[in-house]
Amino acid sequence: MNTAIRPLLLGLALALGSAAAHAADAPATPALPGESLYHLRAGLTDQQERTLAWSDLQGRPQLVSMFYANCHLMCPLILENAKAVQKQLPAPQRDGLGVAMITLDPARDTPAALAEVATRHRTPDGWRYLRPAADDVRALASVLDVRYRFREDGSINHTSVLVLLDPQGRVLARSEVVAAAPDPAFVAQVRAAMAAAD
Template sequence: MKGLRNLLFAICTGFLLALVSAAVLAGSPGSSRPLPRDSVYQLPVKLTDQAGRNADWRTRRGKPQLVSMFYTSCQYICPLIVDSGKAVEKNLTPAQQQRLGILLVSMDPERDTPDALRHIVDKRRLDTSRWTLASPPRGDVRAVAGVLGIRYRQLADGEFNHTSALILLDADGRILARTEQVGSRPDPEFLASVRKATGP
């Protein structure tokens, strides 16, 4: 009888540990839960940020992200994209700000080295606890632009014609909202979507 009780105890304990492990995995940002089919993170991309750190952009999974594409030598539109991100950020509560990541991905990785990216971070006084400026490998730029729905074309002088857009991703990388209104006044509908995604 004692041996049977010990066996039952061991079975129950193992079952409970399995349940706890499953719950932890299901709730963690870096969990092994399958990505939704429509997640941009289905595309594996390595990014090098302004500090020279290399990481797959799927490590950003776990909280909403405000994403756009830009290049550091741009003199007009790209600064407005930064203005747009800052305007959205300014109109969030401190708690909402902490629940949102902001990622600007370069379309010009040959010139947008970590030093060039860090120069923009410093110049625009971007809070790196929320903002990340990063470059993908040259061969992945077109794929990133494709999943984000951003069109671009490099000109003979090295500059780019490109879509100016902010894209809101949910915690699993699905596109929730998009705006092509850039500048210091945020798009009201887009801002409402960001507020909803980041909670009260």
């Protein structure tokens, strides 16, 4: 073997061995169950312009809905309903519940527009307002069972619903939003999910 190549091969072997050792020491990410919605690959940007993957929401119960910033009827009710659900949790559990509001209108709902919605509706700081890539909106709506249709005036007809996901992304419950006050049965399901996650 060429003596000039030998040190390079030795260095490469040591580097690969070190990488393998670090990989063995790293905690293994548990495999997602088959019915997890987080199997869907979708890219998102939040109201602070941070990028994340849809699967990054795993790890704690999540309250998820789809809305759009220019909606003046049902979307404000969705936000108020979700706020009321969170307020009805025992204090130690409130911060443990993830809340993600995903826009149906990424063309208009920039991170700045989503940040303005968060401010206008005074939602808690931990909420995430998420803008999917345009190609991912329909896929996210499909897994969340949200039906929507753009109208000629720019408004969007859509399902008004809160979806409760467990830490692995399985659907635990759904609540159709018809008013600002949440369904007591749904609040009970959220409490149970939070207790199970503790």
